[in-house]
Each structure stands twice: as C-alpha cells, then as structure tokens.
Amino acid sequence: MGILEKISEIEKEIARTQKNKATEYHLGLLKAKLAKYRAQLLEPSKSSAAKGEGFDVMKSGDARVALIGFPSVGKSTFLSLMTSTASEAASYEFTTLTCIPGVIEYKGANIQLLDLPGIIEGAAQGKGRGRQVIAVARTADVVIMMLDATKGEVQRALLEKELESVGIRLNKSKPNIYFKPKKGGGISFNSTVTLTQCSEKLVQLILHEYKIFNAEVLFREDCSPDEFIDVIVGNRVYMPCLYVYNKIDQISMEEVDRLARRPHSVVISCGMKLNLDYLLEKLWEYLALTCIYTKKRGRSLSCLTRCPSVLQCHRIHRSLASQFKYALVWGTSTKYSPQRVGLTHMMEHEDVIQIVKK
C-alpha cells in the first residue's frame, strides 16, 4: 500500500469513528499516524530535491507575507479568515502540503499572504519540506511566525534557531559596518564608536579564518563578532517578524496578558476572531510600505513599494523608460515642491508624482 492509500484509509477510519471518551486514545493514535504519513509525503523525493523544486508561487501585489509555524498552530485557518482563498484546516498535523497564496486587501494595498506547510525542528537541514518553506520565507517582506499560545515558548526559540541557521535575521537591522575586500595593502581597521565586543585583533583573526588578508573595515556601530561575520559572509536577510500567538481562547487572561507584552508579539484567536484588526494594523506597520500618489486625476494611489525610485513608479504606469522626459515630485523627498527629478530619484512616503513624457 502506498502512502496516499494509507492516508486515505486512516482518514476514512477517523470519519467513521464516533468521537467520545472511549475512542479518545484510538482517535489520537490515528491522528498521530496520519501526521506521520503526511510528514513522509513531505519528504522531498531525491529527484525533486535535485531539480531544486520549491514552491514557486509568483510574487504579486505590493508586498509578501509568509506564515511560518509548527504544524496545526492555525496558519491555514488564518489564511482562510483574512483572504478570499480557502486553505484546508484540520486537527491533524501536516494538513497543508504546499504553498497556498491569498490576498489581504488593506488601505488600498494588496498584500500577498502565503500559507505554508508546518515546519519542525531540523527543517533547515531538510527535514520535511523545511528547506522549501524557509526558501519562501527568505522572499517575504515580513514573516508572521504563528505560535500556539497553549504550547509554551519552546516553539518560538526552535523556529528562531532554524531561521537563524539559514541566515535569516529577525527584527534586526543590517550591522552598520563598512567592509571592502581589497587586492593588497593588508587590513585597515577603523571605528567611529567605542567598541566593547570587537577589537582590531579579533577582527583580524576572524578575517584570517575566512582567508581574507586585505580589506578595509570600518565599524560605525558597536557590533558583536557574530554581526561582523554576517557582514563578511553576506547574503543575510534582515527581516521584520511578527510573533502571532493564536488560540488565546484556550488560555487564561493572565497568560494572554503576558504573551501580549512580549516584544514584536500579537495575541489572537482565529477560532473566536479575536484581535485580528489589531494584527492587521501591526502588520501594516511592519511592512512599512511607501505610498506614492499620482498627480493625474486627483490624488490616486499608484505605487506601493519599499524604497521606490522614480523608475519603479514609472514602470507601474507601464510606459517605456525611453519615453520618460522627467518627473515632477511634491513631498518630503525633494527640496522644492514640485521639483524636477530623474529616474533614479528615491521617493518617500506620501509623495506625489507626475511623469512628463517626451
């Protein structure tokens, strides 16, 4: 019997088993078996792993949010509540086997929300679909780490470790260190602040470890050795993360209060639809989108991105760069209002733009 058949057998048995005190353990066992088989289904087969098949979901809308969490914390329930997309939710683990995109419409923006399979400890090493899930997380603008409020803090720490181990830095900004490898001249080390965690000697040792003998290093911030290593290694992703504790309907008020006070945390109940508006507000804040308006036909919202250049806004109008003559911009990004700017000018929040074509 193949895994799929086994799964369907168990699903049928669960369906025909009456739910009561006497069948409690039997049902529990069935669910555990179901979860085990579904987890096996998630193991990437050698061929698909070799092809590097991930969940290639097209980016769409103004921003992307990935739902990361252990199995059965309520990710799919959340997606189905917040978007018009339905994602199957059930009481057994590994219900979701792939990436399911939905769209949250908020303040004129389309936010792509991605429901993903649950991940477990060891995900970064390729356990389950962990690697693919984490690969998707890297492409997001914000990660929602969904946690089961009834399960204690261990899940949060485990997931943070998984994401850390693949170079995702949560709620941290890029270390303010200038680092430039050179062809010769040895290592020149400088700092504009007093360093309490790194010294010239340590920096040199670390660089030698990476076989770098010529480089320019300037610390503009009191960084740790780990942060310096992140700068050398590069390809780190610095990502805002909201910790969302779901199922607060199952815990005491004192517990809810304690979780809500944790940094970067929001408490919700998908089941009772509690605090979802507040979560959206917070998400909006963490996305930190820049809204740009066009001058044409009143003030219409036209461009919603992170750090947009005039070129990006121009592209959204689907006109060719060759037709671009100049743009007039009103707002905080310019000295004068309006000011004539070129394609590389960086727009700021709530600026107004008018593009003049040749």
Ligand SMILES: Nc1nc2c(ncn2[C@@H]2O[C@H](COP(=O)(O)OP(=O)(O)OP(=O)(O)O)[C@@H](O)[C@H]2O)c(=O)[nH]1
């Ligand atoms: N009590 C309670 N149960 C909830 C809440 N939200 C979701 N659930 C239940 O939790 C179970 C798991 O929900 P799912 O949405 O399938 O969880 P998931 O994180 O998508 O799970 P996987 O896809 O298996 O990783 C379901 O039985 C839901 O009905 C909530 O706020 N309170």
Ligand SMILES: [K+]
């Ligand atoms: K589930």
Ligand SMILES: [Mg+2]
């Ligand atoms: Mg799911």
